[in-house]
Amino acid sequence: MASRVEDERKRLVTLRRELALHGQRYHVLDSPLISDAEYDRLFREAQALEAAHPEWITPDSPTQRVGGAPAEGFRAVEHAVPMLSLDNALSAEELAAFDARVRKYLGRAEPMAYSGEPKYDGVAVTLRYERGVFALGATRGDGRRGEDVTHNLRTVRTLPLKLTGTSPPKVLEVRGEVLMRRAAFAKLNQERAAEGLELFANPRNSTAGTLRQLDPKVAAARPLELFVYGVGLGEAELGVRSHFELLSRLSELGFRVDLGT
Secondary structure (H helix, E strand, C coil): CHHHHHHHHHHHHHHHHHHHHHHHHHHCCCCCCCCHHHHHHHHHHHHHHHHHCHHHCCCCCHHHHHCCCCCCCCCEEECCCCCCCCCCCCCHHHHHHHHHHHHHHHCCCCCCCCCCCCCCCCEEEEEEEECCEEEEEEECCCCCEEEECHHHHCCCCCCCCECCCCCCCCEEEEEEEEECCHHHHHHHHHHHHHCCCCCCCCHHHHHHHHHCCCCHHHHHCCCCEEEEEEEEECHHHHCCCCHHHHHHHHHHCCCCCCCCC
């Protein structure tokens, strides 16, 4: 009996590792290794083992993405590091003035190297990982306090529940943007129209409304994606010297980033 239980526990560990790998290959890297049918078979096997042994269920299990019971409202979260808003440069002169301020602040006269990324029109979030496991997710709010939307963020397929790579910081807070692509938004509105439901105004409002759903099953059924672009806590432990290196390191840890490729 003990041997069978131990075999089942080991099998569940293997299944979780395989599901995490295949989930990242499919949703983050767009390079699946197995068919959807095979993934579903592995997923159902993991679900069956957890149903037989509920004490083995952990927050980073791939089966926990689908959403549980509705949340009771939203808890306020104090950001460890404020989530500041971005400023705009609308002309070449304003961009040059920004460059001058940066070099003055750093005490450098020589030209600076910059890393550029798209500005996503979504909802800014902060994601806290403890010992490599996703522990908390919150909206930006007023920049100092946001709302705890962990239950909905867990359903986002491009958000790693457990970090990959080597030696993640003990505590890592990653900053990113949750969004809905235009094509996915159009399809969602088509489905709502067919059901006689009110249409969403735009992808950003749809994303914000989805993250504020009390029932995570609603979020799980909508096509949300996550891109990350920065770190609030733990950057020093990542051992990077530039923003591009930071993005590369975050990619190694399992996040979807925009490296210009």
